[in-house]
Amino acid sequence: MAVHMNVPAAEDPEKRGRKASRQTRQLQLIEATIDSLAKRGYSETTLADVADGAGLSRGIVNFHFESKEKLLVATLQYMADEYANHWQTALEKAGPDAAKGIWALVAADFDRKICTKRKLAAWCAFWGEAKSRPTYQSLCGANDKRYQDTFVALCISLKDQGGYEFDPELSALALCSMMEGLWLRLMMGDGVTRERAHSAAIDYLISVFPRHFNSAGPKERVPVT
Structure with missing residues (x-):
């Protein structure tokens, strides 16, 4: 189910208000789902947990998403869109210079808006299910390819x-994999801080x-030598 809803300008104010409320409820439920995934994991998250976390009735969850699977797909789509918008905005702000662009992308991965234990844990919950759920792979596939190609x-x-002398494709793969690994270390909570992880990524860039x-x-x- 789509999270973002475009409201035609010709609609009356009352109808726009109802749609805004619907979007707000969906976003509220998605945020509660992220909380539950971070706290309980994928398999232990239930619609009742999400309803309780959002302070809403289970009937409201069923009305907006119909099933746990549809709610999880909407949550993954929301997180994927948020991540893609975040790094694309950072890249645009950096301008056309390649060095400034790659520096901005690395910094974006450790920004407080994206890199939180709560969101990292939710991502890991989805990663654990991706292999057995082609829907999840296809949902994020285009974004992942665009990111890697960039x-x-x-x-x-x-x-x-x-x-x-390096191979650009292999270097890009190593850099992206390194940042994913740092995200995993942050999620594991073994003492690595967001600032330290960012510093490690910078050291890799320098090397x-x-x-x-x-x-x-x-x-x-x-x-140039």
């Missing part, structure tokens, strides 16, 4: 600028692209 394009630009980055960020001039 990193590949940025690595190609940095290689051309800096005269590096792979030493002509483009230092600890302060992208260099103003890129020496």
Whole structure:
């Protein structure tokens, strides 16, 4: 079930109010689902848990989503859209420079809006189910490919600028996998902080692209050897 609802301008105020309320209720239930996934995990989350967490009746959950599966699909779609919008906005703000773009993408992954234990735990709950649920794979597949392709394009630009010897596709894969691993460490709660994880990602950038980055960020001039 779609989370975002576009209301035609010609509709009367009363109808717009009802639709706004519907969207608000759906968002309320999705946030409660994220809370339950983080607290109980995938299999232990029930519609009753979500209703209680949202402070609503179970009938309201059934009215908006009909089943647990539809609610979970809507929740995953919401999280995937939120994540995609977040990194795409960060990339746009960085401008056309490849070094600034990749720096912004790494920073975006550890932003407080996205990188919280609650959301990371919910992501991990979905990851654990993805292999046996093709719907989940297809739902996030296009976003994941766009994200990976963006990193590949940025690595190609940095290689051309800096005269590096690496394979851009392999470097992009390693970078994305490294950040996913840091997310997992954060979710496990073994003492790694969000700031430390971000610093580790920066150190990796410096090691792979030493002509483009230092600890302060992208260099103003890129020496080519």
